[in-house]
Amino acid sequence: MGNKQTVFTPEQLEAYQDNPFRQRIAQVFSEDGDGHMTLDNFLDMFSVMSETAPRDLKAYYAFKIYDFNDDDYICAWDLEQTLTKLTRGELSAEEVSLVCEKVLDEADGDHDGRLSLEDFQNMILRAPDFLSTFHIRI
């Protein structure tokens, strides 16, 4: 968090924990999928989220983060969860389902109603911002 010696109060710590996907990140990078990370897992996470990690690697892990039910596909339910977390539940259900439909229309290449890893990677290729947003600075 910097190069100064600091002691964090609980309120300050609370201020640093507002990533909506923090639980999913912990689950994806932990060995047993339950959110408990070893040092190796921790290093893994920062290695993937660093600036120089290749795009395909980041896309792979981003896919796993957004795949809430761990079935190797991002289905409509996963998308709804993602959107709810992104907007803190402030979009109406109709809007959420509309956006999900449009996302599936745009990204689903093989038209099976859900996004596979290939669809996701293909979509990421078209989003140059992904490398700079899926990045944690140390």
Added chain:
Amino acid sequence: MAQPLAFVLDVPETPGDQGCESSPQDDESEVHHSFCQLIQEQSQWAAEEGLELQQREPAPGAWGAPDDSHQALLGPEVAPAHSTATLRILASMPSRTIGRSRGAVISQYYNRTVRLRRRSSRPLLGEMSRSARPSLRLYDLELDPAAGEEEEKLNLLVKELQGLSVAQRDHMLRGMPVNLAEKRCLRDKSQTLRGMRRGQQHRGGVCSCCSRLGYACVLASHSLGLVLLSGLHALAPWRFALKQIGGQFGSSVLSYFLFLKTLLVFNALLLLLLLAFIVGPQAAFPQGPVPTAFMGLELLTGGGGFAHTVMYYGYYSNATLNQPCAPQPNGSQCTPRAGSLPYNMPLAYLFTVGAAAFITCITLVYSMSHSFGESYRVGSTSGVHAITAFCSWDYKVTQKWASRLQHDNIRTRLKELLAAWQLQQEPRSMCGRLRQVAVLVLVWLLCLGTTLGCAAAVHVFSEVMLESPVAAGQEAALLALPLVVCLLHLAAPYLYRGLAALERHGSPVLEVYMAIFRNLVLKMAILGVLCYHWLGRRVAALRDQCWEDFVGQELYRFVVMDFIFALLDTLFGELVWRFISEKKLKRRRKPEFDIARNVLDLIYGQTLIWLGVLFSPLLPAIQIIKLLLLFYVKKTSLLANCQAPRRPWLASHMSTLFLTLLCFPSFLGAAVFLSYVVWQVKPSSTCGPFRTLDSMYEAGRLWVRQLETAGSSVSWLSWLYQHLVEDTVFIFLVSALLLAVIYLNIQVVKGQRKVICLLKEQISNVTRIMRGIWIRWWHRHATAGLAICRALPAGTGSPRGGDSSPRQDTWRVLGRAAPCGYRQSLRIFAILEVAFGLPPAGGTHVGTRTLLSALIL
């Protein structure tokens, strides 16, 4: 939670260990053949399954073991082996192989088998929570029969890695989605085996210890290089500041500061060249009158104490340094003093400025094309919803209030997208469209009119300044022109923003582009008028004096005034506005950091430096000081007073745009200006390194002629000069070649776009065909299953216990086997229920619910 069944059509990534490398395009006929085969196999299998089911029917006791039914209906694990051609074709379909290399495929398979193995072979100890107890995991590994398979996969991967060069191996290891410990293990294995192999080759020779020593040296130097690299990374300037900014404001505001850093690097490069080859040598041989005493005003006006120093063009000598002898009357060269190196100042000046411009050009074009390659893709304009959903959350952001802002921004963005889409759905009347076009044209005319007005104002004011010469003591009056220009630069963008509020664009990104373009046109117009004023009017007016010095001092004044206005803008635009909006207007929102305007100001400042580098070689030093101060001022003001912009900001697109703007109007304009000065304008005859020549370029031409007469060893240089530079045919040829290359590249991109469309079509065709086959098979089984369900007693317990009956299990299996998504399955089941008249009561109803819940999960 259901695993997707490995259907025969949903082929998992079969690693390429079937030895195939053929691409789908080559096997078109084979594709057709394999599809026919597949259809035949499906029908055969369906017939077999039907027979099997009919066999089991009379023995209802057999249904007590649901595993059999699972097996019968699951199928794929006991499916007849399909032809390798089929599997090969399916595995190498573009949808399965885009962006995948063999090694990555193997590693993914390895990773997945490891996880499945870990999950599946966990001992069932009741409600054991999934914990990372090492002893239990070890237990898993030892009892697992599939561990041998994993070992085999590992060896395959290691072999794959050894076949590559070191760089390729590192690249592949970096891209593999396995964890760090396993990557390290793989790297060590592939390295040691290679080392061992090398060791084996040199065994029994004197060279063995040498090779080992060499190997150790290589390893040591490699690790030293890594340590140095990490040290360099730690030394990177402003690392913590950039992290802080990125954490609180996101990637968009960060792009401004990264751009500032880039400009700093460009200026540092320029300064280094100029210091080494022009300023340094001339400072070592001071000449000319002693400079006047330093008063405070020089910092603003650039004259006075700075006038006759290395800072300006006029100070530089036009002779060869370190060779203080007069040329002999008989025309021969004078011999240099023993032990000294003659330094031809005019030549050095010309060549250094030329080389600096060339290197800057190459660096700019390279970074622009690199950034362009990163940020633009074929077809990247579509898919905005998907990109907003998946790529808009900035993981860098760490503060709670900043991430709340991000939530708001994303929500607003999604609502805007939906609103825009709904607006598009409504057909707009001809009248409304015409009105919009009319408003657009009007606003553009007004903006262009404002630009012309500003340019005319600058022209008139500069003529007035020319007419009334400034007295010796009133040098502060010289600051009037820069002041007027800066005021115009400050006021006009607000006017443009006001006019832009009249337009109603569909996309906010287009608004940003329009605003940037208008501001850019204003700045370039004003700079154009100023260049005309200096080269056209000042040169003529200052015929007998040192006009280059004057132009250099003017540019210095512009740079300083620009800096002062940037500081004032930060102070009033951000700090005071925050106080006003908080205290007086009682708004909770802080002012936004206007990225586009700030970046354009940076580009304008850099253009001034490039324009002035010929007349004032130390101008890049001024710019470096200015950029350093600006970084800290802007950062402090940002952290204290501003918030991130609410508009969506495609950071990488914008970075590319800014680099492009830096290259094309900015650098190109400066290069044209410099070329005109060097080629066409007569240098002043009283000062500077070119005072006796007709043009600055003359110095080069004279030198080449000297080389011709000097000797034959360098005559090739003069030949080159005559036939490549003076002769225009060569330049025409090079331009024609360049145009041809550009045209070819455009055609290649067009072809790639077409290929992408064709592949997309192919994917959807294949899926449609496969799904058609599978649905037919599944329908047949669903009807058979339904018939069985009707025959079964409802709600009887099964040996499995719990509330699952054989009927429900059948339903569950059927549901899992559904090839289509959730909604289609609902429809199909509704149809089947109606078709078979199944009453929505008892076990069937529960079965449907179980089935649907299985589908959801």
